[in-house]
Amino acid sequence: MTDSFLTGRVAVVTGAGRGIGRATAITLAQAGADPVIAARTASELEETAREVESAGRFCLPVVTDITDEAACDRLIDRALERFGKIDILINNAGAARFGAVWDLSTADFDFNLDVNLRGTFFCSRAALRAMMPRRSGHIVNIASSSGKKPYVSQGAYCASKAAVISLSKVMALELRPYGIRVNVICPGGVDTRMAEEIHPTRDKTGWIRAEDVAGAVVYLLSAPSNIVLDELVIRRFESEPM
Numbered sequence: 001m002t003d004s005f006l007t008g009r010v011a012v013v014t015g016a017g018r019g020i021g022r023a024t025a026i027t028l029a030q031a032g033a034d035p036v037i038a039a040r041t042a043s044e045l046e047e048t049a050r051e052v053e054s055a056g057r058f059c060l061p062v063v064t065d066i067t068d069e070a071a072c073d074r075l076i077d078r079a080l081e082r083f084g085k086i087d088i089l090i091n092n093a094g095a096a097r098f099g100a101v102w103d104l105s106t107a108d109f110d111f112n113l114d115v116n117l118r119g120t121f122f123c124s125r126a127a128l129r130a131m132m133p134r135r136s137g138h139i140v141n142i143a144s145s146s147g148k149k150p151y152v153s154q155g156a157y158c159a160s161k162a163a164v165i166s167l168s169k170v171m172a173l174e175l176r177p178y179g180i181r182v183n184v185i186c187p188g189g190v191d192t193r194m195a196e197e198i199h200p201t202r203d204k205t206g207w208i209r210a211e212d213v214a215g216a217v218v219y220l221l222s223a224p225s226n227i228v229l230d231e232l233v234i235r236r237f238e239s240e241p242m
């Protein structure tokens with residue numbers, strides 16, 4: 001493998017047991033990064049770790065529930081113990097429970113906010129405490145097209161992703177003096193287990209692939225230092241521009 005701008009970079013990727021997170025961890029490893037991967041299911045993390053290692057990079061799997069603030073702190077501590085630094089954080093772990101506003105239980109409303117918004121906040125805060133003294137770092141948050149426009153039955157999910165977009169932009173502003181970059185990606189429908197669970201009967205021909213989003217992450221990380229790509233919207237060619 002020839003050296004790239006990612007060679008030897010330490011990248012924490014949440015939700016890396018499957019789907020977009022797994023594809024991102026593998027793509028980053030293929031480009032030379034060493035991923036620290038987090039999710040709740042150990043067996044899925046182990047499978048991702050095997051694929052990362054077969055790309056010739058180190059991988060540290062850390063079973064983590066990102067709704068647990070102390071667990072997010074431990075994830076970052078484990079990464080620092082193993083690698084001594086964190087260069088990149090990909091806040092990808094996410095989940096969805098849908099329902100019309102009048103039907104949605106408080107528990108399901110909170111679930112969307114807990115995983116998507118609070119989890120992103122907990123991991124970012126913990127990682128920033130390691131990045132800020134080094135005055136360098138890069139955070140990419142995976143939001144959704146659902147954060148940019150309304151979809152029926154997605155009130156809590158849309159609100160959680162709109163909040164992730166807003167949080168990302170405040171972070172970008174607050175962290176600029178520390179040399180830390182923050183981007184947000186808003187994909188439309190991606191053919192993963194989440195999409196299969198939400199839309200089991202939809203034909204997913206032409207849908208975005210997890211690898212497409214992973215490629216976009218690398219693209220954002222590769223931006224020259226004089227520019228920032230604040231927000232990247234990815235949609236199916238067949239869908240309407242946002």
Ligand SMILES: NC(=O)c1ccc[n+]([C@@H]2O[C@H](COP(=O)([O-])OP(=O)(O)OC[C@H]3O[C@@H](n4cnc5c(N)ncnc54)[C@H](OP(=O)(O)O)[C@@H]3O)[C@@H](O)[C@H]2O)c1
Nearest residue numbers: 015017018019020039040041065066093094189190192194
């Ligand atoms: N698929 C789409 O159409 C689509 C579109 C736009 C945006 N997105 C966003 O993209 C991200 C990845 O989604 P995906 O489609 O790849 O979904 P996925 O295939 O279901 O993967 C989600 C990953 O997140 C992890 N995760 C879920 N809850 C977690 C928690 N509490 N703590 C730690 N890890 C957790 C899962 O592992 P465990 O269950 O083992 O914890 C899994 O590794 C999400 O933020 C999602 O909202 C998806």
